Amino acid sequence: MTQDVLLAEPRGFCAGVDRAIEIVERALTKFGAPIYVRHEIVHNTYVVNDLKSKGAIFIEDLADVPPGATLVFSAHGVSQAVRREATERGFQIFDATCPLVTKVHVEVAKLAREGFEFIMIGHKGHPEVEGTMGQLNEGIHLVEDVADVARVVLRQHEKLAVVTQTTLSVDDAAEILQAVRERFPQVREPKKQDICYATQNRQDAVKLLAPQVDIVIVVGSPTSSNSNRLRELAERLGTPAYMVDGAEDLQAAWFEGRARVGLTAGASAPEVLVKAVIDQLRAFGATSVRKLDGVQEQVRFPLPLGLGDKSMAEVSAARS
Template identity: 85%
Template sequence: MTMSSVSGVNLQEVVLAEPRGFCAGVDRAIEIVERALIKFGAPIYVRHEIVHNTYVVNDLKSKGAIFIEDLAEVPPGATLVFSAHGVSQAVRREAAERGFHVFDATCPLVTKVHVEVAKLNKEGYQFIMIGHKGHPEVEGTMGQLNAGIHLVEEVADVAKVDLAPDTKLAVVTQTTLSVDDAAEILAAVKARFPQVREPKQQDICYATQNRQDAVKVMAPQVEVVVVVGSPTSSNSNRLRELAERLGTPAYMVDSPEDLLPEWLEGRSRVGLTAGASAPDILVTEVIARLRAMGATSVRRLSGVEETIQFPLPLGLGDKSMAEVSSSRS
């Protein structure tokens, strides 16, 4: 029995969200590891998964990358890459003390938050950080200071923050949150601390915003949404949650094999998107599986065209920053 003859599956159209998949920060982080492998040879050590995607991590492992959490696992003099999520100052100090050859793949939009924290800390500010406890980006940002950053994960947490009303206070945000959730929590922060200083530009990154906006356009047009992304990917999880909040059943798949025919029973139109750390090859393979289940057409929605590029660190290739930017367009 072929998949297209599975009882109850009458799939006809796949609707693709635009934009979806890799963002500039993820693209840059992966290229840093790949270039380091070419220039210095295997192994290259990477602290934490370079990005939260199983396919990407396994592909880099096959090329000679070794992913570690504890710097004690890295031999002296080795080449070490910090993941796109960023690291604490303690990790930076330890890497320097151990004499590693370090390349920093922290997303520049995460680095922007770190710079803001350091600058405002010198001006006497404490911080409320909106984010998910335990996420490496949150740990990295909170680890920019020894104290003075108070994490809130939901609206109810705002009332528990133990700060005097006259505290000089600023707010920062994990870059991969739900835009709507973050706005709701920020409103609660401002209601309790009216003097709080907000970032000049929101910390939630352009790619997270664009992919969520694309789901808002796509979800009402389809009967089920499939998000390509790994379980550890914050921005991918937010896409699935957003589709469900909009009233459309949604599922996340780490690989085409995860796609279950029963999700599609009685549904003729499926929407497909991918988190910012999910490679396009997985989207292509999921589309092939949906075609095998009976889909006869694929329709791409119009959406924001992303042109942002980030330069590579010095020492990875002989190109200038301008040449690197143009070569990645």
């Protein structure tokens, strides 16, 4: 059956996900369970269940958080309304919003003060999109595809800026952005694209991987935007692709007659799941596993004040 497994590089956790998980773990170590987290800290079933087992409680409505509790905002960010409510209710708050998402929020707030309206390229209902759109009460228009661009109705045309969900398909976003430019030539774009370095790097790695294999497996949960984009990208490149939450989702029939398997993982999927998938592929008949060359990521984001004073040994003990 399967003979050769090729590993995409980079894959799995990015710096924003590492930071978000560490914030919850350090809060648990410092303050004890329970720690409340608004929305899944990152979109991965394994990670969420692991943190639940350590005392994290995931909620969507702040009404479910008792007075005086410690609350963590997820990596996807929150609206100003959620931020205000949490502050008014007196929770001890730690913000695990990815700094690259925060950058978008800061840009929106700054340009809004200068009178700009916004077009946001993103997926309706995704918590990151809800958080970014929720930085303003009005004047921000969501577009999910090129057709949506034609339907945008602005209050004024002099000041318009575009922002992007950080986990989109780079190619899809570029196509939509081109449509925005064509309809609104005066649009202001970010100095540096909003799609994050980790999303870009993982998509670039799949572009290298997919043509070399007969099938691509993406480790990631169904709710993970960046993981879904990796699967779609492989398929767009002509390689059958499947996304799995874990090794138990693999089906032997997928690999019949396919000698080379490509394996990657979304930015919220831990390496332990990749290793379990490799073990299952070996059980199916894989005889070799090799890593492709790729970008080596060295990014690390600082922790919020009040959580940076626990030793890594204590946090490691909490993780085990």
